[in-house]
Amino acid sequence: MADAATARRRTRGTGGGAARRAERTAVSVESARFIERRIPDFDILDDEALSLIEHGAETILQEIGVNFVNNPAALQLWRDAGADVTGERVRMPRGLARALIATAPSRFTQVARNPERNVEIGGRSLVLAPVYGPPFVHDMNGGRRYATIEDFRNFVRLGYMSKWLHHSGGTVCEPTDIPVNKRHLDMLLAHMTLSDKPFMGSVTEPSRARDSVEMCEILFGREFVAENTVMTSLININSPLTFDDTMMGALEVYAAANQACIVSPFDVGGAMAPVSVAGTLTQVLAEVMAGIAYSQLVRPGAPVIFGAFVTSIDMNSGAPTFGTPEAAQITYGAGQLARRLGLPYRSAGAFTGSKLPDAQAAYETSNSLNMGLLSGVNFMLHACGWLEGGLVSSFEKFVMDADQLGALHKLAQGIEVTEESMALDAVREVGPGGHYLGCAHTQAHFKTAFWRSDLLDYKPFEAWAEDGMRDTLTLANARVRKLLDQYRQPALDPAINDALNDYVARKKAAAPDAFS
């Protein structure tokens, strides 16, 4: 903000009409620093309950075990570490997983190509990243349709333009018009060239994870990548208790390269996990402990995140449901479990099952975002744009949610209680029956006192009615167009840009297209 203000003052100094026009149309691409909480976490469980769950998770690991599928090397690593391996089933003596996890860092830095956009993941921080994975997109103009690479690029542009988003994310939508075996190249190229925020790597094949590392070596330099974490990638566990070779193969590539992985069960209670909150928490903990312990077998010290994608199910339709009270309970509880393991925590997001960015979407999203902040989440994927249970990336909802993320920043600052902020002099000045609009304290602070939405309508009824009675969806549609119109690509060394494009062209030419 300070930079933009300086730029405006400089422009004003030149005095000409063109300069004034430039000022009016100047685009300030502000990006907030990741959130550093100055408020406590909400601890829903007491120590006794947490200990019971931890004991239950160890029981699962010891008695039931987990499967590492199609992965003899992993089984050997487990055997060497002291686990009991039978077939593909790995059973761990009590305490083994926890002991292995001890080498994982509690906090790490993910570097962006613009160092001002570096993020700290862990501790009291909260890093916000956009929706991940939907095959469809939706907007007011075109409705629901399969996503293309141009949609993908537009979401990356919107993420770059979104002040409260710290991270460019990964598969912001699936570019279904690009062959499955080449999509990751175009996606990474978009994140690397259309934004300067940190991003995620591909996980759909170990070879694609290697491509991701190689493209980062072009962008950042080979030595830099060896010494720094430049990607945080999403490794899903096939719940219940199954680690498949695709995801583990990607994890192995990233852990070996000292790149970060979110190790994340995907647990819909009643389907992939018990139908109870305590049961889901116990299974989540067992799954995360096994996955993170394995990451440390691959490379002790590799940066990892305790992930928990958990929600409830509608037992009438079998559909997963979002923004529910049970999801909130699990998210709060899992945060406590992650902190007791000393690990960064990924959970929550702008979740909804709604088919439209309507009131249902906003209720469910707001429930999820609030619990995400208070549960101590350090990395929030899906923080904006998620629609229809993750099947759809919504353009309007992207900017609607991204606006709400601003409120999280302000809430996380906590309450400053000082002589100045308590403002007793203002109370004295105004006195009983007066008003504060003109008093000295208000004049000194009103510009920064309150968070203000860039999207929502604060006008009185009459002004709003004259303005066309627009609802939030209509306002968001206009904001999407405005942000995409204002978008300018951040500068990148042309040699690096060429090298990245060459790499992608070479890789694409080297293999036939595959669409499954």
Place this chain on the structure above:
Amino acid sequence: MADAATARRRTRGTGGGAARRAERTAVSVESARFIERRIPDFDILDDEALSLIEHGAETILQEIGVNFVNNPAALQLWRDAGADVTGERVRMPRGLARALIATAPSRFTQVARNPERNVEIGGRSLVLAPVYGPPFVHDMNGGRRYATIEDFRNFVRLGYMSKWLHHSGGTVCEPTDIPVNKRHLDMLLAHMTLSDKPFMGSVTEPSRARDSVEMCEILFGREFVAENTVMTSLININSPLTFDDTMMGALEVYAAANQACIVSPFDVGGAMAPVSVAGTLTQVLAEVMAGIAYSQLVRPGAPVIFGAFVTSIDMNSGAPTFGTPEAAQITYGAGQLARRLGLPYRSAGAFTGSKLPDAQAAYETSNSLNMGLLSGVNFMLHACGWLEGGLVSSFEKFVMDADQLGALHKLAQGIEVTEESMALDAVREVGPGGHYLGCAHTQAHFKTAFWRSDLLDYKPFEAWAEDGMRDTLTLANARVRKLLDQYRQPALDPAINDALNDYVARKKAAAPDAFS
């Protein structure tokens, strides 16, 4: 729920076609018991900050004081209690207000005419009451218009039909077609005859408070009212620091009759309170302490609630804003201050500044409802139906918000961690790679495991599309009509009903109409 099930079984027993039709159309008017939290409160401030604010509030009371306007009897009570009274200004030695507050109960029961609907206010409880005060109503069919008594009655009927609403409220909208000096009679008659939930009394004149007590004496019996709290009424403080004779006159009537009052500053930061969160909290505390101390001067032991209606302002338009992070900070902080005084706490609500029940409305409302639960609110007015900064009662938003209140009930139950709920046997049964849909634990628990919305759409896209692609507003519109169609007036002793109607008729005949 048990009663409805029993009724259904009885009907089934008769076996006839008419009985089966009756069963299919039977309306179960379930009403949830008030929430008893089994989760902790979110404490945003530490002890040092709270002590500073408490010290600041005492400084305000001692140095600046409060005005009791046009109320010589109140000034005399303050003088007798040891306050320094100059003109209408009352200054209290440090500790006086706090000492007087000590006689206020920390928890009380408000009795409803159906004793199953009695509510406990204070401690770990949360009682939910609908929107209060708007002169306008809004629905999809008629748009925005002045409220009438028939609108009022329909909101009372909707409140009666709303499972998660514990309280019928007060001025659910202003019946602008009834003379100002007679409205309270029709409003109370509606609450008393169209619902059996607890309700609020009139506060717009001391005489109307007396009418409210007299009508309660008809409904409950004179002796019963003398010994029980049957109304909880809303006494606003004219912030900053002013107690007018109308509101104090109503408080005096209610406190003398042992009826409950919410003593509630109405503080929009930057207008009626300092532009800072800490300043607003300090002023709120001073105002509530003065008001509640006064209630105890009127009658030691009179039931009261620490109220805080607080929000921020949009400094661009001067409009109050809702669901903002600053409002959340104040609500969390004020809850801690109320608990330290040992008083029940009123705050939060389904707040929004939006002109429509759209996504903005839902984001802002959900922010407010969640903070209301976690901040330890005991009485939440405006818990459903509030629109446009409190200018409008929305029919659709009433049922949308009322549905979300169900999620608060479930979240407040906390997480049960037991051998059964941890479900290790289910994990053993299912094992790695299995699924939980058919396992014994799921079969035993799926019906009650997860909260389910009665309004929101959980269908997959295709089914939803076939069904007309309805958004939340459209679904809510249909639900309003359905609930009003299904509504049946709860039984009331005809003699009491006649006596109430006679009282209203007599009072109306005794005075000319006044419209201002």
